[in-house]
Amino acid sequence: MSTKSYGRIHEPLMARIQANRRDPSKAVAFLGQQLCFLERDSVVPPVGTAVEVMITRAVYGKNEFGHPNYRSLQALMIDVIDPERHMLVAIDGFECSGSMCRTTAYGRETDGSRLLTSDDVHPRKLTGESTSAWSDRSRGSMWLTPGRTDIFVADNVNARFGESRPTRPTNVWVQRAEYVEKSGCGVRVAGLTRVEDGDWAKLVRGASGNLQ
Template identity: 40%
Template sequence: MLRNHRLADVAHRIHAAAPQYAPLLVTPVASDKRKGEVVAFIGQQVCFFERGSRMPLTGQPIEVMITRALYHRNASGHFDRDRVRALVIRVVTQDDMLIAHDGFECSGSMCRTTAAGAIGHGVTTLTPGRTDIFEADNVNSRFCGREDVPVRPGRVWIKRADTRRDVIRIEGLARLEDAQFAPAVRK
């Protein structure tokens, strides 16, 4: 009973630290370059819908999550993380669940990147998956004479079916600001 009470306190602190939620809405439009395909825009940044996901109707605003970024390549053929070509998004469905987290941090001797996520009154461990969510890089910061980078609490999308797992992989980001690539996105 005491353990459940402590977990509920931790879950409450995680919820309180996360920013207010505002749905990420886009209005799909027909692609100019690929006949029969649909794209959307977040600000000036073009967004492609995840392959194999539900394709939305054009002209009707829908809620989406950001699943990853696509980057331009530099002269040597490597991805240029300072130049986002497009964002990949997916329509939010009933199979998805929005949860709060306490911020991702890469630290420790094993360089583990995780966050605590609050599901109702319980707590779970989250991993970033392929989302490229912001993570505070604090590996060896104390030994290198650097200040620790503060973690950034937020909200993320997970699969509702995964809530019983010990470690849950994030499916998508609820806000552009939570991504490592946010500064490289066209506003």
């Protein structure tokens, strides 16, 4: 039996909503000590509340030539979780294994209560089971791409035999509408569930997704 695992036990990423000091009519948020901005199409919760969010992307500083300085993290962009719009997906982790290969991960929708196994993600057709019944049990599985998140990717393009970097199983958020539109093929990650999963994680102030 395969020992490959998908996802993690889900712990909600909670952000504190606060008034913007520069413009009190607008809201900002904090993950620990890290400043965050809400995406334009995000719900804006009341100031003083704590809400579950996803990290959609990093906002970097600029270098002297006006290009992104990936060593300077200015803020994180977040979106408030809406179960009607968003799906929690357990993945095996992203990997790029060749210069001509696409960076992908595979996963399945999860409630986050446990790790998923290969049998959960790739259910086998049972003896005597109809194709439609098997398809129903397989619903929720998908191929994913990183989107704009800068999620950790195991770079094994030039890895020697037996020295490949391991992938990082985790949970991510995707847009339900995109999953349906693309029939589960090439669905972009909409947001991360953990600070630790971003390539920018070491730049985050406080480096914690918990309320402090």
